Amino acid sequence: DTAVSQTPKYLVTQMGNDKSIKCEQNLGHDTMYWYKQDSKKFLKIMFSYNNKELIINETVPNRFSPKSPDKAHLNLHINSLELGDSAVYFCASSLMTGYYGYTFGSGTRLTVV
């Protein structure tokens, strides 16, 4: 009965490919996030959505496009993958925007070769 689930857990792909990561939460939370954790373990916000509406769009390449079909789902599509995109991507959710009690998913380790 996972609260925030991400798929896939691991993704190995070649440069130039397009890939998607899916995230679903069953907590009834209104806000969802994508964070990127680099090789030095630094976690940085990429996007946040509140009830399907984009709230935060940090300075990320426009090859990254989030999509939220409903408030329980937030997917991340990445076009033309580059070596530097290799990282762990975490999805998280919180009750509402401004409520910091996040629940994190277990992460997707993306390796671009």
Added chain:
Amino acid sequence: EDKVVQSPLSLVVHEGDTVTLNCSYEVTNFRSLLWYKQEKKAPTFLFMLTSSGIEKKSGRLSSILDKKELFSILNITATQTGDSAVYLCAVGGSQGNLIFGKGTKLSVKP
């Protein structure tokens, strides 16, 4: 630019030692400061601090916030090997996002 700085970046201790991890911040519209523990996978929540001077405690872990000096500490007493992890400090910003520090990697040797 908002920033959260943790020190030390890594620490090696022996079981039974007491450790203090530091977190300082410069964040406009500060709301809360949070501590997370990250082992192999997702960060897990430890504490959320909003008010200065009130210590939060959970077992051997405790934390306190100083909003005047803009820092927080996380103490772990009588460390155990299971405490080995990366400890992340994060500050809540005005847009609802968390701004993370780079973490302190704690290794507890038997």
